Amino acid sequence: MTDSWATFGADLHLAPHAGGLRHGLMEALRDAVRTGRLKPGVRLPSSRALASDLGVARNTVADAYAELVAEGWLTARQGSGTRVAQRTEPGGGTPVVRRSPPARRPPTYSLVPGQPDLASFPRAAWLRASRRALTAAPDEAFGYGDPRGRPELRTAVAEYLGRARGVRADPGRVVICSGFIHGLRLVGAVLGQRGVREVAVDSYGLDFHRKALDQAGLRTPCVPIDECGAVVAALGRWSEAGAVLMTPAHQFPTGVPLHPDRRAAVVDWARATGGLIIEDDYDGEFRYDRQPVGSLQGLDPDRVVHIGTVSKSLAPGVRLGWMVAPAAMVRELADAKGHSDWTTGSPEQLTLAEFIASGAYDRHVRAMRLRYRRRRDQLVAALAERAPDIRISGIAAGLHAVLELPEGTERSVISAAAFQGLALEGLSFFRHPDADRERDALVISYGSPSDSAWKGTLDALCRVLP
Template sequence: MTNSWATFGADLHIDPTGAAGLRAGLMDALREAARSGRLAPGTRLPSSRTLAADLGIARNTVADAYAELVAEGWLTARQGSGTRVAQRAEPRRPAPASPPSPPVRRGPVHSLMPGSPDLSTFPRADWLKAARRALTDAPNDAFGYGDPRGRIELRTALAGYLARARGVYADPERIVICSGFVHALMLMGKVLRQRRVREVAVESYGLDVHRNLLTDAGLRTPCLPLDGFGSRTGGLAALRGVGAVLMTPAHQFPTGVPLHPDRRAAAVDWARAAGGLILEDDYDGEFRYDRQPVGALQGLDPERVVYLGTASKSLAPGLRLGWMVLPRGLVGEVTGAKGMSDWMTGTPDQLTLAEFIRSGAYDRHVRAMRLRYRRRRDQLVAALAERAPGLRISGIAAGLHAVLELPEGTERSVIQAAAWQGLALEGLGRFRHPDAEPVGDALVISYGAPTDSAWAGALEALCRVLP
């Protein structure tokens, strides 16, 4: 068979023209590539046969050029290691002019900022096993341009898991895989605008990034008042322009209260009467510590609730895996919107998560993390009872964060004192809707994010700065 340049080893873009003779031109080009840093010290060069075939010149020409550059010290050649750019060939760059030194800012030593699980607990070994099994069994078409809804293997596995663990009515045909909650909300914002919805109600405390995504889609975001029973969903009927509402019913973020059953029913009644939609953010629904988790709101009316879930809290946000369980009439519109901007989510991780769920590894991991986070919360409660007995933790025993109520007017000073102690904290006020009434001073403390080795120090630093 005739040898082809496409069958050889590593590629090297080099232009040996511009000097008298091929060998001299090749040497000049290699010297300049090493001198300029385009070929970094230690870079392995193609064999003389490969480079000769690529350039269409005689192999002896390349071999002679390599030999001379080795003699000059630009390259090194060792048996079994090939020809490489020598370490001494690293370019000398002029030292940049020194700008004025900025003020030294010490980063936090500890962080109790909410929003992330303990990343050190990602189940690497079990995930790798699942990936091996999934990729070994994957059909060839799994690596092509597939269904924008996502791989059927993952949609089927999720349908079973969500029905069993969260009480979701989840037909695989109604599930769309996306790249996390933000991606799902962007898609819903686009679809709602196409449906001529003008306003999406949001909870009076929540993440501004979610409000901003809806605003960027051209939607206004009036807020629902919030109290100890969750959002006052009875007020939805008075918001005449609202066509949808974004909520965290199982564990309101950040206040930590579940939506009262009467208010869950009121939200569904509003959606049915007004033809509206409820966007249910079930961000940490698996993590309830004092009782069985409250089931998803979606189970009350699958045709009026869009269920949004992710692996960000249960596994890791870096996976960028989320899912939408849609009313039947929305599947085509959401799939079309997704196909226009992001045809499909990466297949290997979809297949791996499907196998991770099917094998039972997902359930085992969630149970293990539930125990870990419960211990952390118990330790937080015990430390506060001893060191700051006048302060109260509000909200239910659930999720990866707790709300610590503070004396009125002290939230900002506590956060500043914590910063001086090298502790990053977030106040409840950070999450308030601009039009909402304040509900009091408090800290939103993430006991889920620190690693085991950092948790004790972070907890001690917290206790030192509390009033």
């Protein structure tokens, strides 16, 4: 607020409050009601008039009024304007009626990682692929399916992964699933049946991956992460670790690729111990300043389960993914799925198979790679100009970046962003409970905002950085 007072018909002093214009105005109005300087039933000026008095935007006043109405401080009726609500002081004969707090409004902007730009889903191309696929589909495609998935999709996936990701696959090794978590649960079930008790995971990662393994009865000790990726040598600490889950192409969330020496070392560990590597290839298609990092599975197809999905390349709403498994494991995974494919519908599988085989998937990925690279470059440029002390990393590939913060500031930056209507997640959110090292940082998804929201999102981010 630019002044410490405003006139509401009668003179009324409003002390300014910190925390932004809207928040400060709301607190000043609450104080005026609490102290009796604004009596029940008093009509407040219009949002236009008060905005003019205070020298703020009309939307700031209108939003403040709306939130105070929702909280029960004010009332708003057509033809009656905005008034102070009737309230009984505590200690009186009638108890104060307390309303439930309003539901938290969704943020205006979001840089929370986890999904791509949903507005860019290729609707027209997907519809064309669906029409062609369903027109050509045999009648049996609409019955109870093979738990491994439709042969058309397994064939298309094997061809694509071999060509684009360096995976050594044939359709017989491919099992279709409904996303990464589904695939991970199936692998966890098979490992449990084999007598495995522990699956090592990265010290920074997604908690629901750990929970999926926990639900299979598997313990999840953590492997440290440094500038070269997972510290593979640490696997020797756990004699019962029968598998390791990792994201070698672009570690999530730190963004570092697994160093070539460590790629070889983890394969050597699997061969020596009879262990299994679960490879999460969650955004392997998106690389910008480097040659593509091939799949770890290509080093030893009999020791690696490669799991991928279209959640980042297309959209998470397309519930389709794949596992490329060691030949000896395929039947166990199919048995874990059940006698029929209950989880992945045939029409969607046929559509994705046609979408890949026609080249539409490659075209979409190339277009999105250019879009995301522009976004990344704009993020880097904005930080260099407006927050030059912030170091950014993990940007050679993927859909997110890590912004290093001064020690002890992660929580305060996230709180400040919430007041700006910007949703952020800190690196601590992804930290394994047993991880040794803590870092103050933000994990920024430059892929998820729409084009129309991108500039405003960047501006909001730069305003809250220290």
